[in-house]
Amino acid sequence: MEQTIERTGRAQEGGRPVPKRRGSSESRWGLIMVSPYLIHFVLFVAGPLGASLYFSFSDYDMLNPPRWSGLDNFARMGGDPLFWKALKNTLYFTVLFVPLQTLLALVLAVALNQKLRGLKWFRMAHFIPVISSWTVILYVADAIFNPRFGAANALLTRLGLDSQRWLQDEKLAIPLLVLIAVWKGIGYIMVIYLAGLQSVPGDLYEAAEMDGAGSYRKFRSITLPMISPTTFLVVVMSTITTFQAFEQIYVLTGRGDMSQAGGPNDSTMVLMLDLYREGFTFLRMGYASAIAWVLFMILFALTMLQLRVQKKWVHYD
Amino acid sequence: MKHKRWSRTAAYLAVSISALVMIVPFAAALLNSLKTYKEYTSVPPKWIPAALQWSNYSRVLELGNFGQYTFNSLYVALLSVAGAVLSCSMVGYAFARLRFPLKSALFVMVLGTMMIPPVVIIIPHFIIFNKMHLLDTLTPLWVIEWLAQPFGIFLMRQAFMNIPKEYEESAKMEGCNPFQVYVRIFMPMVKPTIATLVIFTFMGKWNEILAPVIYLTSNAKYTLPIGILSLGGQWVGNEQLMVAAALISLIPILALFLFAEKYFVQNHANSGIK
Numbered sequence: 001m002e003q004t005i006e007r008t009g010r011a012q013e014g015g016r017p018v019p020k021r022r023g024s025s026e027s028r029w030g031l032i033m034v035s036p037y038l039i040h041f042v043l044f045v046a047g048p049l050g051a052s053l054y055f056s057f058s059d060y061d062m063l064n065p066p067r068w069s070g071l072d073n074f075a076r077m078g079g080d081p082l083f084w085k086a087l088k089n090t091l092y093f094t095v096l097f098v099p100l101q102t103l104l105a106l107v108l109a110v111a112l113n114q115k116l117r118g119l120k121w122f123r124m125a126h127f128i129p130v131i132s133s134w135t136v137i138l139y140v141a142d143a144i145f146n147p148r149f150g151a152a153n154a155l156l157t158r159l160g161l162d163s164q165r166w167l168q169d170e171k172l173a174i175p176l177l178v179l180i181a182v183w184k185g186i187g188y189i190m191v192i193y194l195a196g197l198q199s200v201p202g203d204l205y206e207a208a209e210m211d212g213a214g215s216y217r218k219f220r221s222i223t224l225p226m227i228s229p230t231t232f233l234v235v236v237m238s239t240i241t242t243f244q245a246f247e248q249i250y251v252l253t254g255r256g257d258m259s260q261a262g263g264p265n266d267s268t269m270v271l272m273l274d275l276y277r278e279g280f281t282f283l284r285m286g287y288a289s290a291i292a293w294v295l296f297m298i299l300f301a302l303t304m305l306q307l308r309v310q311k312k313w314v315h316y317d
Numbered sequence: 318m319k320h321k322r323w324s325r326t327a328a329y330l331a332v333s334i335s336a337l338v339m340i341v342p343f344a345a346a347l348l349n350s351l352k353t354y355k356e357y358t359s360v361p362p363k364w365i366p367a368a369l370q371w372s373n374y375s376r377v378l379e380l381g382n383f384g385q386y387t388f389n390s391l392y393v394a395l396l397s398v399a400g401a402v403l404s405c406s407m408v409g410y411a412f413a414r415l416r417f418p419l420k421s422a423l424f425v426m427v428l429g430t431m432m433i434p435p436v437v438i439i440i441p442h443f444i445i446f447n448k449m450h451l452l453d454t455l456t457p458l459w460v461i462e463w464l465a466q467p468f469g470i471f472l473m474r475q476a477f478m479n480i481p482k483e484y485e486e487s488a489k490m491e492g493c494n495p496f497q498v499y500v501r502i503f504m505p506m507v508k509p510t511i512a513t514l515v516i517f518t519f520m521g522k523w524n525e526i527l528a529p530v531i532y533l534t535s536n537a538k539y540t541l542p543i544g545i546l547s548l549g550g551q552w553v554g555n556e557q558l559m560v561a562a563a564l565i566s567l568i569p570i571l572a573l574f575l576f577a578e579k580y581f582v583q584n585h586a587n588s589g590i591k
Binding site: 025026027028029030031032033034036037038039040041043045047048049051054056062072107108110111112114116120121122124125126127130131132133134135136138139140141142143146148149150151154158183187192195217235240244246247250251255256258263272276277278280285288289292293294295296299 | 324325326327329331332333335336338339340342343345346348357358359360361362375387394404407408409411415416417418422426427430432433434435436437438439442443444445447461463464465466469477494495496499504520523524526527531542543545546547549559560563564566567570571574578581582589
């Protein structure tokens with residue numbers, strides 16, 4: 001219906017009738033040109049979604065066809081201490097990481113937004129970790145946090161303090177992983193914030209200055225509310241990616257050895273790593289799919305919660 | 318006024334410290350890559366090597382499968398880039414400029430796909446590639462890029478939508494079909510967006526770790542990030558070489574970044590507005 005209106009509207013605009021054949025050939029070309037995505041959707045999205053949902057209710061080892069097992073996988077998850085530990089670690093990681101990165105990135109972006117000279121160079125410096133692979137980050141982080149010959153322990157020793165095992169310490173491992181992840185990702189979030197800050201109209205600040213508002217007041221009452229949609233987006237996006245964190249933990253704690261990843265003593269075991277092991281190491285594809293769906297559901301619930309809470313603090317004009 | 322100067326000074330200070338925190342670890346890693354093994358592992362650390370061991374870098378290139386990993390990474394990244402540019406621009410063009418049945422429903426599907434966390438589909442993907450006998454080949458790492466990824470479609474669609482109508486009208490008058498209009502008129506007009514897509518895809522594939530870990534089993538098939546990690550076993554007593562290897566793997570991305578910084582930043586800034 002809408003299409004017909006649009007078509008006649010356009011025909012009038014051009015002042016001449018649209019020949020019938022052109023419309024049908026346009027439809028044909030349209031469908032041909034979107035066909036790569038159609039294949040993509042059927043073969044690599046819809047099909048897999050259905051399959052993985054089915055697997056999550058089945059026993060499947062890839063050698064024999066999947067066998068329906070009802071809720072067995074989910075029941076098993078309930079009594080699997082490693083799953084609970086992975087879930088707890090994932091939540092812990094996310095709760096530390098998302099607020100810390102968001103806050104620091106905002107502070108940096110606000111500082112950079114003061115039309116500083118050399119803005120380009122500062123921005124570039126913060127982007128180098130962003131463009132590095134986790135393998136590069138491993139050896140860069142090693143220069144500082146290697147327990148034997150890293151700079152951090154040298155400094156602690158110099159100050160007369162005990163040296164630390166860093167990533168090999170069960171208590172320190174996750175906070176340090178968070179710190180390294182913030183360090184790597186902050187430039188990315190900072191640039192998103194910079195774009196947000198540049199869209200805040202300058203006359204708002206001028207008006208506030210006329211009323212005698214100081215910089216803190218201006219930040220509180222203008223900047224924060226004006227960029228709250230960006231903050232919301234950043235928080236939702238980072239939560240989704242952090243919940244599925246795999247590469248950083250695999251590389252930084254396993255150093256390429258899957259059996260070491262998540263260590264020491266499973267203290268950095270996260271859901272994606274647990275899922276990988278169940279599926280690809282032990283070939284329990286059914287159980288791994290069930291973990292994937294639980295992860296998805298938690299993520300979905302978290303996103304819904306964030307969408308609900310946003311009404312209280314996100315301002316759209 | 319005095320107040321303003323103070324806040325600028327504070328801003329400079331914060332940003333400079335932060336920039337140092339970003340750069341110093343890279344400098345330390347660079348120095349590590351130029352040490353002898355003895356210097357690399359000495360306690361307390363020896364910051365500056367007695368003589369810069371540039372030969373570490375040439376040794377990396379000669380040893381192990383490093384050359385093979387580089388080739389594999391380039392192969393995957395370049396095929397992915399070609400696929401992404403061709404497919405995303407074509408699909409994005411159709412969504413932006415053509416009318417066809419079910420268009421809006423299909424576009425909702427594209428947006429929906431962006432919301433699905435990859436975790437729920439990686440196992441079926443693995444099973445599909447297993448059925449196709451493509452495990453332990455590089456194909457699973459690039460082939461999906463030829464079928465238009467949602468982010469790229471979205472990016473290209475936005476670019477095509479910004480071009481005024483008159484351009485296609487005149488081309489149609491000359492009897493071009495929609496595909497010809499897309500190739501001859503529209504593609505040359507969205508070069509900056511294509512550059513963004515190229516960089517985004519190249520960097521993503523070059524740095525990717527999860528998919529290679531899932532799909533590749535033989536060492537000669539490894540891409541750089543996982544290949545370098547696998548050298549640990551072979552290079553016991555030569556770990557400083559791995560630092561050099563990792564830094565070599567950063568060079569192409571770094572070069573791309575230094576040449577085309579604005580496209581990196583543009584892309585990331587745009588992703589905030591999607």
